[in-house]
Amino acid sequence: MDTFLEALRLVGQPDVLLTILIASIYGLVVGALPGLSATMATALLVPITYYMSPIAAVAAIVSASGMAIFAGDIPGCLLRIPGTPASAAYTDEAYTMTRKGQPELALGICLWFSALGGIVGTIALSVLAPTLAEFALSFSTFEYFWLAFLGLMCATLVARASPIKAIASMLLGLAIACIGVENPAGVPRFTFGVPDLLGGIDVIAALVGMFAVSQVMNAMLTPDPPPVPKRRMGSILAGQIALTRRYPVQQARGNLVGIAVGALPGAGADMAAWISYSISKRFSREPKKFGTGHPEGLVEAGASNNAAVASAWVPALIFGIPGDTITAIAIGVLYMKGLNPGPTLFTQNASSMYAIYAIFLIANIIMIPLGIMMIRAASQVLRVPRAYIMAVVLLLCAVGTFASGNNLFAITTAAAFGLIGFTMERFGFPVAAMVLGIVMGTMVEQNFVTSLIKSDGSVLPFVQRPVSMILATMTIAALLWPVVAWLIRRRNGAGVAVSA
C-alpha cells in the first residue's frame, strides 16, 4: 500500500502531469501527420527526456507513443494514408466508411476501442509483468540468449516483407551493434580508427536517421498528399456504446490477441492489428461486408493495437527486450534514468512500476477528450503544407541528435542512417528489423558469448534447461516458418496447376 501511495505521489507531481498533457498533444499531432510515425515521434522526444525526472521521462514516452498510434488512424480514415504502420491494417476499411459519409463513426471506433484496449492492456501489463518477473529470476544467460533471439526472429516475421530480406536486415543491425569497444575483450572492433566510433553507434542518431531523415528524403521524391475535404464532423462518440454492446466478443478477442502479440518480444502493435483484422474477418458472421466500410474489423483491430502498445512493455521491463521499435527506444530511456530493466525492477523499484501503470491509465483516459479535439482539429492540422513540416522535422533531427550527446558526429551518424534506411526501403528491406538488431546486438552477444564460455564451446547446454529448450523450439519455429509457408504455398500452387 505504501508503494502504491508513493507511486501516486510520483505521478501526481505537477511536472509529470504537465509532461503527460504536452507529450499527448505532441503525439497526437505527429501521429496524425502522414509520413511521421509513432516511432519517429518517440525518437525525436528522447533528447528532451534527458532533461526530465525518470518518471516524467517515462510518462513522456508512454503518452506520446500511445496517442501517436491512435492518431495514425486519422489520416488513414480521412486520406487513406496511414499515419503509422499500426493503422495500415484497416486503413481501407476506415476510408471506405468515410466515403460512405461516416467518418465520425470510423474515427469514433478508432478512438473509443483504442482507449479501452489501452486500459485493458495496462491491466494485463500490471498483472503479467510481476508474475513473469518472479519466473524470470531463475533465468540464466542461455534463456536470455534465446529470448533475445526469439525477439529478433519475431521482428523479422512482423515485417511482411520477404523473410530472408528481413533476416538480412536484422543481421545487419546486429553487425552495426558490433562497432565499438563494448565487446567481450573490450578491443576496438570495426572502428576503422575513427575515435567517434569507439563508443559504438549512437542508437538515437541511428533511429532518427532511419525513421525521420529517410522520411524527409522520401518526401523529396513523392507528390504532396491530397488535401482533406472540409467537412463538419458530427458527434464522435455517438453509437460507440451500441457498438460495444454489439461486438463484445470481437472487442475481447482483439484485446487478448493484442496483449499476447505485444507481450511477445519483437512483435508489437503493427503485427497485432494485422492479425486481429484477419481473425475478425475469418470468424465474422458477415465476412463479405469486410472492406465495404463495415465496423466489425475496425473494432477488433483498434481494440488490439493499443492493447499491444501497453503489453509490449512486459518484455521490455522484465528482460530489457523490446516488444517493438517504440519500446526499443523506451528501454534506452529506462537505462539512462537508472530504471534498468530486469526482474529485480519489480522488487527494488516497485513504486516506479506502479507509477508506470498509472501513467498508462491516465494517458488512455485522457486520450478520449484529447482525441476528440484532435479529430475536430484534424482538417486544419492536415492542411499544413508538407514542405513546412518536413523542413522543421529535418531541423529537429539535427538538434535532437546533437542534444543526445552534445556531439556533432551524431548528426553525421543520423545522415548516414537516413541514407541506409532510405536505400533499404527502396530495395524492400524492412527497417524495423534492423533497428531491433542494433538495439539488441550488445545484449545478444553478451548472453551468447557468456553462454558459450560457460558451456566451453558446446551447443548442448543451450537446449538442456527446460525453459531454454522451449524458447529454442519457438525460435527455430519462427526461423523455419517462412520455409514451411513457402512449401505449403508451392504445394497448393502445384495442386492448382494440376487441376487446371
Add this chain to the structure above:
Amino acid sequence: MTSDQLAGTVIGLIGAALVGGATTLPGMPGQQIGPSVFPAVIGSGLILCGILIALGVGQSLEDDAVTPNEDGTAAPPTKFSLPVAVMRAGLPLALLIFYVTTVKVLGFLIVAALIVAILALALGARPLPAVLLAAAASPLTHFVFGKLLRVPLAPGLLPPPW
C-alpha cells in the same frame, strides 16, 4: 542485374567483410571464445542471406506481401529522372552535413534558418512563407533546446539575445 541480385551481392560482400574483419581481431588470453565469434557468426548468416536474395529465394513470398515504408505505404513511383531524384533525395543529407561543418563558424541561428528555408523551398513552398517559417523556427528551436534544455548550441556569428 536485377535489384535483388544487386542487393544480395552487397549483403554477401558485407558478410564476407565481417567474417574477414573478425579474423583480425585479437582473442582473449586463455579463452577460445573472444570478440571475433559474434561478428563471424553474423557475417556467415549475411553471406547465406546474400546468396539466397541474389538467387531470388523468398521472392514468391514477397510478391503479394507489401513492403511498407515506416508510414505503412508502399514506395510510390517518382516522377523525377534518376539524376534529379538522387539530387533531391540527397538534399536533406547534404543539409545535415552542412550543419555539421558550418555550425561552429556561422552559429546555430543562421545555419538552422538556412536549412529550413532551403528544404521548404525544395519541397515547393512559396518564397515568402519559407523565409518567414525559417525566421520563426530557428530562434524558437534555439529557445527550447538552447535556453530551456541548455544544449550548447554554437553561437557563431549571430549569438541569440538570451
